[in-house]
Amino acid sequence: MNEVLRRHAEQQYAEELAALQAVDTRQKPTNWALSPWAVVQYLMGGTLSNGYEVSAKYIGDQRLMEIAVATLTTDRALLLYGVPGTAKSWVSEHLAAAICGDSTLVIQGTAGISEEAIRYGWNYAQLLAKGPSMEALVVSPMMHAMQVGKIARIEELTRIPSDVQDTLITVLSEKHLPIPELNTEVSARKGFNIIATANNRDKGVNELSSALQRRFNTVILPTPASLAKEVEIVEQRVRELGRALELPLEKSAVREIQRVVTIFRELRMGVTLDNKEKLKIPSGTLSTAEAISVMNSGISLSVHFGDGELNVADLASSLIGAVIKDPVQDPIVWREYLETVVKERAGWQDLYRACRELS
Numbered sequence: 001m002n003e004v005l006r007r008h009a010e011q012q013y014a015e016e017l018a019a020l021q022a023v024d025t026r027q028k029p030t031n032w033a034l035s036p037w038a039v040v041q042y043l044m045g046g047t048l049s050n051g052y053e054v055s056a057k058y059i060g061d062q063r064l065m066e067i068a069v070a071t072l073t074t075d076r077a078l079l080l081y082g083v084p085g086t087a088k089s090w091v092s093e094h095l096a097a098a099i100c101g102d103s104t105l106v107i108q109g110t111a112g113i114s115e116e117a118i119r120y121g122w123n124y125a126q127l128l129a130k131g132p133s134m135e136a137l138v139v140s141p142m143m144h145a146m147q148v149g150k151i152a153r154i155e156e157l158t159r160i161p162s163d164v165q166d167t168l169i170t171v172l173s174e175k176h177l178p179i180p181e182l183n184t185e186v187s188a189r190k191g192f193n194i195i196a197t198a199n200n201r202d203k204g205v206n207e208l209s210s211a212l213q214r215r216f217n218t219v220i221l222p223t224p225a226s227l228a229k230e231v232e233i234v235e236q237r238v239r240e241l242g243r244a245l246e247l248p249l250e251k252s253a254v255r256e257i258q259r260v261v262t263i264f265r266e267l268r269m270g271v272t273l274d275n276k277e278k279l280k281i282p283s284g285t286l287s288t289a290e291a292i293s294v295m296n297s298g299i300s301l302s303v304h305f306g307d308g309e310l311n312v313a314d315l316a317s318s319l320i321g322a323v324i325k326d327p328v329q330d331p332i333v334w335r336e337y338l339e340t341v342v343k344e345r346a347g348w349q350d351l352y353r354a355c356r357e358l359s
Contacts, residue, residue: 008104009097016042017098019052029073031149031191032099036069039098043091057094058087059233064219065091071217072099072151077172077194079157079216085287086221087233088197089155095195096151105141109156118142118154118167119177132181142194143177149191157196158205165212168194172215201285224288227273230261233288238295253310257295259351260319263342264291267323267333272341279341280333284325294318316354 026035045056126136145152224230298315
């Protein structure tokens with residue numbers, strides 16, 4: 001297990017989940033491993049009554065997590081909505097891990113996905129040999145979640161074509177999945193529900209029909225409210241990923257995290273943090289997730305090709321790559337930002353020189 005690149009949430013945080021179960025005396029919905037209160041505690045972190053410290057998985061408004069968890073106790077599905085990089089998939093995985101101890105029942109939305117990925121498929125060798133039968137049926141993650149009363153996750157719901165999206169309507173409304181070839185159906189057990197994620201910034205987005213929208217309770221996950229919050233999120237995730245990838249987080253990295261996050265926030269908002277200067281906005285989203293990626297890339301360069309001390313030269317190429325997505329418009333935006341903001345900011349001359357050399 002130590003050689004696995006990325007463990008599932010229920011494996012990585014098994015100790016925390018066990019500690020929460022030990023002190024959780026509140027009412028649990030059928031087939032839930034933890035009570036709704038304990039699920040929120042797991043997401044938000046804090047000190048338990050027995051002194052055990054639970055790490056924060058989501059750094060933001062606790063009320064949003066309470067609404068999300070409360071939705072899953074009802075017969076309505078949950079849609080986590082927001083711009084890319086606002087921890088939708090992260091929250092979805094941890095919700096499933098805390099509620100049913102299994103975050104692996106995932107359907108990844110793509111433009112080429114078919115109805116079979118959501119409903120069920122067929123083992124064609126068995127189908128040809130014996131005809132339609134339960135043995136020839138290939139169970140989808142959705143069907144399995146219904147059979148055992150667990151949470152099914154759908155990633156990037158709006159990437160799925162509209163006609164395939166509508167396959168969900170019967171499941172969400174009736175809580176049954178018909179199998180007309182066998183003249184039978186699969187009925188959902190208590191505990192079954194769906195968590196979907198979606199954003200409206202990707203190209204190729206397919207809007208949800210009003211019929212499907214009505215069957216979801218939507219929780220919008222916002223970008224971090226302040227610079228300090230976003231720095232905290234990036235630092236925490238870089239530290240966690242660094243442990244998994246054996247890339248230690250040096251003290252020097254904390255200052256660079258602050259600078260990267262500052263650049264991302266200013267370019268995202270189109271204005272400097274002091275509101276003194278308006279800026280052009282690049283075509284990319286410059287999300288918190290991309291800031292984490294920039295930092296990990298820089299740390300990797302410093303560890304494997306430098307002296308282990310993170311410096312601006314290690315960050316510059318990844319930083320520029322994150323900002324410049326459109327080869328025509330974004331270089332203009334970036335050069336203007338370098339000359340009018342980075343160059344004039346006290347203590348940022350080293351970053352200016354490193355980026356100027358590469359730009």
